[in-house]
Amino acid sequence: xxxxxxxxxxxxxxxxxxxxxxxxxxxxxxxxxxxxxxxxxxxxxxxxxxxxxxxxxxxxxxxxxxxxxxxxxxxxxxxxxxxxxxxxxxxxxxxxxxxxxxxxxxxxxxxxxxxxxxxxxxxxxxxxxxxxxxxxxxxxxxxxxxxxxxxxxxxxxxxxxxxxxxxxxxxxxxxxxxxxxxxxxxxxxxxxxxxxxxxxxxxxxxxxxxxxxxxxxxxxxxxxxxxxxxxxxxxxxxxxxxxxxxxxxxxxxxxxxxxxxxxxxxxxxxxxxxxxxxxxxxxxxxxxxxxxxxxxxxxxxxxxxxxxxxxxxxxxxxxxxxxxxxxxxxxxxxxxxxxxxxxxxxxxxxxxxxxxxxxxxxxxxxxxxxxxxxxxxxxxxxxxxxxxxxxxxxxxxxxxxxxxxxxxxxxxxxxxxxxxxxxxxxxxxxx
Amino acid sequence: xxxxxxxxxxxxxxxxxxxxxxxxxxxxxxxxxxxxxxxxxxxxxxxxxxxxxxxxxxxxxxxxxxxxxxxxxxxxxxxxxxxxxxxxxxxxxxxxxxxxxxxxxxxxxxxxxxxxxxxxxxxxxxxxxxxxxxxxxxxxxxxxxxxxxxxxxxxxxxxxxxxxxxxxxxxxxxxxxxxxxxxxxxxxxxxxxxxxxxxxxxxxxxxxxxxxxxxxxxxxxxxxxxxxxxxxxxxxxxxxxxxxxxxxxxxxxxxxxxxxxxxxxxxxxxxxxxxxxxxxxxx
Numbered sequence: 001x002x003x004x005x006x007x008x009x010x011x012x013x014x015x016x017x018x019x020x021x022x023x024x025x026x027x028x029x030x031x032x033x034x035x036x037x038x039x040x041x042x043x044x045x046x047x048x049x050x051x052x053x054x055x056x057x058x059x060x061x062x063x064x065x066x067x068x069x070x071x072x073x074x075x076x077x078x079x080x081x082x083x084x085x086x087x088x089x090x091x092x093x094x095x096x097x098x099x100x101x102x103x104x105x106x107x108x109x110x111x112x113x114x115x116x117x118x119x120x121x122x123x124x125x126x127x128x129x130x131x132x133x134x135x136x137x138x139x140x141x142x143x144x145x146x147x148x149x150x151x152x153x154x155x156x157x158x159x160x161x162x163x164x165x166x167x168x169x170x171x172x173x174x175x176x177x178x179x180x181x182x183x184x185x186x187x188x189x190x191x192x193x194x195x196x197x198x199x200x201x202x203x204x205x206x207x208x209x210x211x212x213x214x215x216x217x218x219x220x221x222x223x224x225x226x227x228x229x230x231x232x233x234x235x236x237x238x239x240x241x242x243x244x245x246x247x248x249x250x251x252x253x254x255x256x257x258x259x260x261x262x263x264x265x266x267x268x269x270x271x272x273x274x275x276x277x278x279x280x281x282x283x284x285x286x287x288x289x290x291x292x293x294x295x296x297x298x299x300x301x302x303x304x305x306x307x308x309x310x311x312x313x314x315x316x317x318x319x320x321x322x323x324x325x326x327x328x329x330x331x332x333x334x335x336x337x338x339x340x341x342x343x344x345x346x347x348x349x350x351x352x353x354x355x356x357x358x359x360x361x362x363x364x365x366x367x368x369x370x371x372x373x374x375x376x377x378x379x380x381x382x383x384x385x386x387x388x389x390x391x392x393x394x395x396x397x398x399x400x401x402x403x404x405x406x407x408x409x410x411x412x413x414x415x416x417x418x419x420x421x422x423x424x425x426x427x428x429x430x431x
Numbered sequence: 432x433x434x435x436x437x438x439x440x441x442x443x444x445x446x447x448x449x450x451x452x453x454x455x456x457x458x459x460x461x462x463x464x465x466x467x468x469x470x471x472x473x474x475x476x477x478x479x480x481x482x483x484x485x486x487x488x489x490x491x492x493x494x495x496x497x498x499x500x501x502x503x504x505x506x507x508x509x510x511x512x513x514x515x516x517x518x519x520x521x522x523x524x525x526x527x528x529x530x531x532x533x534x535x536x537x538x539x540x541x542x543x544x545x546x547x548x549x550x551x552x553x554x555x556x557x558x559x560x561x562x563x564x565x566x567x568x569x570x571x572x573x574x575x576x577x578x579x580x581x582x583x584x585x586x587x588x589x590x591x592x593x594x595x596x597x598x599x600x601x602x603x604x605x606x607x608x609x610x611x612x613x614x615x616x617x618x619x620x621x622x623x624x625x626x627x628x629x630x631x632x633x634x635x636x637x638x639x640x641x642x643x644x645x646x647x648x649x650x651x652x653x654x655x656x657x658x659x660x661x662x663x664x665x666x667x668x669x670x671x672x673x674x675x676x677x678x679x680x681x682x683x684x685x686x687x688x689x690x691x692x693x694x695x696x697x698x699x700x701x702x703x704x705x706x707x708x709x710x711x712x713x714x
Contacts, residue, residue, distance in 0.1 A: 180432055183451065299432075299451045311433075312451055320458040320591050324447050327462055328439035332603045332610060337594050338626075338635050339614040339660070 020171050023178055024237075027171065029381040029392035038066055043386035046071035046105035046129075048096045048120060050083035052200070053134055054111035058086055060376050066383040073099040076210065078203065096120060100127040107157070107386035110134060113213040114220055118143035125154035130386045132379075134161040136225040137403040141427075144403055148429055151396060157385045159378070159392060160399030162233050166381060167374030169307040170237075172355055173295070176309060177238050182297025183312075185238050188278035189294045190231035192223075195287035197256050198264075215260035222262025223251075223282040224410035225403075231293055232409070233402040234304060235270065235278040238295045243401055244270035244278065246420050249412035255285035268409040270421075280409065302355075309355050397431045432477055436466045443604045448473035452484045453570055455593030459577075462587050462604035472584050476577045483573040486514070487565045499554060500562045503545070507553035515552050520669070521568055522547065527692050528677035529685060533649035534563045570596050571634065571672025578632070578668060589628075595635050595675075598668045599628035613662055616703040623701050623709040626664060634671035635662045636679040637701075648680055655680050660703070661714075665696035674698065678714065686714050 021027050028034065043066055047054055050072055061067040073093040074080040084092055093099040100108070100123060107130040110120050118138045124131040137160055138144040151158040164170045177185065202211045213219035214226055236243065247270045251263035264285060270278040293304040301310040326332050385392055405421070412419040424431055438444045446461040446469030457480055461469045486495045495514055502508050510518070521534045522545070535543050544557045570592050578598045581588045588600035589609050599609040608627035613635055615621040626633050636646065637660035646655050661679040663671045670693060678686050678698055690698050698714040 320460050320589060321447055321449075323460055323589065324435070324437050324445055327443050327445045327604055328437060330440060330442075330605070332605055332607060337591065337614060338597055338611050338633060338662075339594050339616065339637075 020175055023175060024165070024171060025393035026165060026381070026395040026398075029385055029390070029395075030166070030377060034384045034388065034390075035066075038384050038387045040065075041387045042066055042068040043383040044068050044070045044104055044106045045109055045383070045386070046073065046093075046099045046102060046107070047083065047090075047109045047111065048073045048099060049111035049113075049116075049134075050074040050079040051076070051111065054079070054109070055083055055086065057109060057111060057375070057379055058083055060379055061383075062087065064376070064380050064383060066380060066387065070104050071099050071102055076207075097123065100124055100129060106130060107132065107382065109382075114225055115139040115213075115218065118147050121147050121158070122150040125150050125156050125158065128154075128156065130157035130382075130389070132159045132161070132382045135399060135402065136221065136229040136406050137399055138407070139219070139221065139225075141404060141407055144400065144407070145427060145429065148396070148400060157382075157389065157391050158396050159382050159385065160396065160403075161375075161378065162230065162395070162399050162402055163374035163378045164230060164233060164304075165237075165374065165395065165398060166377035167372070168377075169355075170234075170304055170374065173302045173304050173307070173309075174237050176302060176355060177295055177297070178240065181300060181309065182295065182302055183299030185276060185295060185297055187276060187296035188235045188238060189292065189296065190228070190234060190279060191281045191289060191292045192227045192231065193282065193287050193289050193291070194284045196284065197258065198284055199258075212260075215262055217261045220262055221407060221410045223264075223266050223284070224268070224280075224406045224413065227282055228266075228268065228280045228409060229402050229406040231280055232270070232278070232405040233398055234293050234295065235272075235405070236398055236401045239272060239276070241397075242272060242274075243423070244272050244405065244421050246271055246418055247405070247409050247412045248418045249409055250416045251413035263413060266409075266413045268412055270405065270409070307355055400429070400431075432473075434470055434473060436469065445604070446470070446473065448477070450477045450480060452477075452480045453488075453573075453592070454566070455570075455595075457593070458591045459581075460589040461581075461585060464585055468584065472581065475580050476590075479576050479580065480573055483569050483576075487517075487569045489562070489564055489566070496563065496565055503554050504556040504559040504561055507546075507548065507551065507555040509551065509553050512552070515547070515549075515554075517565065517568070517572060518545070518547055518554060518563075519549075520572075521563075521565075524670075524673045524677075528673065528689050529681070530649055531681040531685075531689065532673045532677035534565055534568060535561055536647040536649035536652070537564050538562045539652045567672055567676055568669070571667075571669040574598055574632070574668035574672075596632070596668055596672055597628065597634075598632040599630060602629045613660065613701055615707065615709055616658075616660065617707070621707060623660070623703055624662065624699065624711045626662065628664070631664055631666055632668040632671045633662060633664050634668070634675040635660055635701075636675035637661060646676060646680060658702070660701040661698060662701055663696055663698045665693070670696065690714055 045067055047058060069087045069090045071091045072083045073096050075094045080092060108124045110133040117133050121131055121133050138147055200211045202208050209216055247268055249268035251266035253264050256264045265283040267281045291305055295302045299312050408419045408421055433449045435447045443462050449456055449458045459473055459476055488494045489496045499508055525533050538561045540558045540560045543561050546555045574592050574596050577590055581600050586601040587604055591597045597611050603609045608629040610625050611628050611633055612622040612625040615623045648655050661675045663675040665671050674696060700712045702710045
């Protein structure tokens with residue numbers, strides 16, 4: 001928080017409007033009413049996993065008036081020391097079970113390698129702690145189901161790090177989509193290109209797999225879990241909760257042949273029952289196009305990353321609309337719009353319209369997190385949920401599907417084929 | 432659907448709404464109405480448009496027209512009252528335009544006709560391979576329905592379906608007619624001719640000089656490639672739509688004769704030159 005920013009400013013900057021609250025129920029978790037109910041109370045939090053993502057959240061939480069970091073845990077001493085330097089008053093643990101036994105911890109934040117998420121979440125909920133876990137939720141579909149069961153039995157809050165759900169430009173974009181602003185959704189395009197090896201610096205060779213866990217199958221699902229998981233949620237959100245029927249995909253290690261096991265380029269296509277396709281492509285040896293997420297509609301296109309809406313009709317200026325400006329000035333002069341029938345089959349030259357002010361464009365280059373990407377709002381909502389004990393509606397469901405789609409997409413890329421996506425009922429999940 | 436309510440002129444707050452349908456953009460301007468009333472009226476108009484698109488889009492397999500096209504050569508097909516009325520109107524207008532407006536023109540089948548039985552409310556095609564295309568006609572037909580709906584709510588409005596079919600309800604908001612200008616085909620920002628519209632409609636047919644023709648000559652089955660525009664004004668959007676199409680396709684020598692059969696309608700040929708000039712000739 002900026003030093004000149006008051007607590008009131010901070011809270012009001014996180015409030016979403018009425019339409020968004022009605023459409024996307026999880027946003028009620030940081031509504032003005034929730035903030036008021038929390039009063040001056042602070043959520044007492046314990047952070048498990050103090051690597052790059054953990055420290056990113058820690059830095060944000062230290063600015064949040066509703067958060068108090070009371071405990072830190074990591075079994076990698078260097079990371080623990082770095083986090084403790086940011087938050088000297090917090091207790092330090094090297095065994096997460098000990099942190100879970102700490103009675104001063106009300107809520108846990110888990111930022112560990114993917115393969116550890118499931119057991120840690122299950123243990124945390126069983127210990128009676130409200131729990132936040134980074135995305136993707138799980139390393140396997142089986143773990144995912146076990147986490148959902150544990151959450152339902154626990155009666156505790158569970159939130160997952162799908163920060164786009166709290167990013168104001170995504171919220172506004174989805175308001176437009178659900179309000180018919182781009183007509184019928186006919187396609188969803190996602191891509192994420194970088195040009196780096198996705199490696200972190202390793203202090204000694206024996207730490208390679210531990211620090212660079214993202215590159216090894218034992219801990220990671222590669223680009224599908226770490227990148228696609230965020231973008232695939234766009235599909236669930238835009239399609240109103242309808243999930244794809246199947247996914248086809250392919251992938252390979254074509255450039256970074258450095259001993260890694262996960263693919264350095266993947267492509268996956270998800271098909272919905274109504275025939276709509278959602279695509280995801282990632283290459284990490286070319287960054288020209290950066291990160292892109294687009295919802296294509298029969299009447300327009302929304303660029304989620306840039307916060308811009310394009311009209312299918314925008315490439316020829318409407319004369320009738322010109323009359324609006326004239327009437328506003330109290331005149332009516334001729335307006336050249338009549339002619340041969342206007343048709344839509346032209347490539348758009350529409351410069352588009354920004355639908356949010358002061359948009360922060362994330363180019364996707366950061367491997368930790370980006371300013372203005374919804375992470376601050378997400379963690380604030382978690383703090384309020386820990387204080388109230390109220391589960392934010394819909395957030396686990398969205399995260400569940402994002403992870404499942406990512407995991408099954410990963411399977412498809414390894415098969416270079418088609419993987420069916422089971423319905424919630426078929427999996428025995430009640431949502 | 433897009434809806435804008437502009438209150439910059441407090442004396443004449445104005446609603447604008449648009450919808451992409453019928454392969455084009457439909458627009459509505461409603462000066463002087465309360466926002467809620469304008470929004471409700473726009474919804475009412477767009478419901479009419481969507482419904483017509485659903486029923487008469489020949490490319491949509493489930494549309495009434497597609498089903499008719501699939502079956503009417505094999506057997507007499509019973510249709511509902513509205514579609515039967517449309518087919519009767521098209522048949523009447525085909526005869527009145529000496530065959531230059533013909534919804535079966537794209538069939539490329541010789542000796543084609545369709546037989547209407549008012550008693551049984553059935554349609555039967557004379558030849559296999561026949562296809563009816565209601566695209567242009569339905570645009571005028573729905574615009575006419577939309578104008579009726581708008582007239583019941585306000586005496587000041589402007590409707591445009593794709594720029595080729597425009598209807599003015601009453602005069603403009605300051606008392607003078609709506610100044611609707613036909614764009615120059617080579618220089619779209621320039622005006623080729625302005626039509627002051629008050630309580631009447633304007634339809635323009637022709638070919639975009641940069642594009643491919645889409646109107647078919649009923650007598651040859653070929654796409655008409657000639658240049659120039661035909662503009663028709665008159666009380667019925669449905670008739671102006673038909674007349675502008677027929678007069679554009681018809682040979683110059685037959686145009687005045689065709690127009691004479693339609694009382695209350697005027698027509699012009701607009702010739703746009705590449706040097707930015709244009710010429711408007713009354714038919």
